[in-house]
Amino acid sequence: MTNVRGVVGSTGRVGIVHNRGVRELTDRAVVLGSCVVLVLASGMPTPTTIVWFLVAVTCSGTCAAWGRWPAVGALPAAYLLAGCADRAAIVGVPLAVYELVGAVSDRGRWVWVGAAICVAPLALALRRGPDTVVSVAAVLAAVAALLAVRSGQVDRAHSALHAVRDDLQHRVTVLQERQTRLEEAQDHETRAAALAERTRIAREIHDGVGHLLTRLLFQVHAAQVAHRGAPEVEAELRQIAQTADEALSAMRAGVHALDDTGEDLGVALNRLATGCGINQTKVDCASAVSPPAPVTRCLVAVAREALTNAARHGKARTAWVTVADFPGFWRLTVANDGTVPAWAESPQRLHSAQPGADGLGLGTRSMTDRVESLGGTLRILTRPRFTMLATIPKETT
CATH class of the missing domain: 3.30.565.10 (Histidine kinase-like ATPase, C-terminal domain)
Structure with a gap:
């Protein structure tokens, strides 16, 4: 039972990991595309812009390799905080926002800390003056955050569904084992009832038919004594007594055969x-x-x-x-x-x-x-x- 549940649970976890990997790869590809759009929208890329872009891609790749756990959020948070000092870091903000929100989306109060860090570089860039690229980056960062939140919700929903499925499979296994035990108990009760009935029949035959045959033998022996001296009658009575004795022996053998297997x-x-x-x-x-x-x-x-x-x-x-x-x-x-x-x-x-x-x-x-x-x-x-x-x-x- 435990092994079955473990196999089912392992299969479910493998399915979750596979689906999560495909979904996150698609989301990162979309967010990376938006970052490329920002790079092209900012005009001729400068070396600083390209460096910030490559740092953002490296940070995202590292987060993808390590998986979703709290410590991973330190890398995108560091990128966003460092980006507050340089406007060129805007090109990698959507990627950093996606990774940071994905790391803290189900961590309680850390969600608000992550949101403040995500907003900080965009707010500072807009404060320096209106800029179309910064506005587009803010919109793309919001889309990346929504993608990360949706991905986390889908993962949790899939985990809950697989947990329910594993629990149902466990309950089905338990019910099957109980059904097997009930069937075995029913078979035992049926056999016991059949054996008890055979015993009852054997006793009734022994007490009823056996008593009648025994009385018949006594009557025949009494008749033999009464007709002593009449060879023909005595021979017939002797034959009747022999037949009755054989019938009594056969009845007793049958009763013992029933009784030998008829008592539980x-x-x-x-x-x-x-x-x-x-x-x-x-x-x-x-x-x-x-x-x-x-x-x-x-x-x-x-x-x-x-x-x-x-x-x-x-x-x-x-x-x-x-x-x-x-x-x-x-x-x-x-x-x-x-x-x-x-x-x-x-x-x-x-x-x-x-x-x-x-x-x-x-x-x-x-x-x-x-x-x-x-x-x-x-x-x-x-x-x-x-x-x-x-x-x-x-x-x-």
Whole structure:
């Protein structure tokens, strides 16, 4: 983003410099022509007139080479002040006025100083007596001053326009980056919604169709017992039982296939946080890579049980659920500000506890079994707040 803005700004500055150079070259050519007219209008050029003319041209060329900055104005100012002592310097006044006005046109109070210096040689020349050449020089000097002012205004206007263009380009780049992030977030939400829907469908199939097929198998087995001794009926019932068992196995395989890719850890944890019954539940699941499906199901089950216990038994008002992705393992942390269970307050368990001892409920044992089935460990901390830590190594998953 910064590089794009810098390239655009550099291009704009190059364009400004190029346009300024062409415009100033044209203006100087016009003013130089007016000075030549003054030289010819003054009659036969004397050596002094030619010297003043050449000095004015040299001064203008030096100013053109150095560019527009305050110190450059010292050269034309010196020419004009020196020209107050010699009437022949009138021939170079338009050039000197153009350079001086160009140098001080946007310098605040220096504009008035420059104007006084520009007027000084012309005023002194006119005071010595009316002269057509001096009058023409005054008019040409006024035209040169207007050209310098116009050139400065155009330069400032172009600079402002290029600054606006650079700013707009910068804003467009920022908006494009934000649009990209929004599209990525939308794609993630769409995928998460699709995965959640697949999970819901898998559970409904498992709870609905699976229950019906299981009941059908029990009924067939009961019929087999009731018709024991009737070979033909028993053979038909055995075939029906085999078909129902195959259907149940196929249904379970399909459900597991859906469920293996149908659970997004972040979405599942946020759904649990919304419906767990705790006033404020903060979820931090910043893992860049989603854990495998068995790990995801295990972490979700542990978080569900821990949040349910915190709301039901601990009367917690705030809970924190954090998933950390370390190089060698995943860690789920579920902490709450509720009441610490009585079994965890014993001296042996003051700082940490390993589930499985007397006093632990079936929910805690179930969480322990789930985590240990994947080669992990479940720890319980009571300070500074009641916390469950589930750690599952990656190498076993």
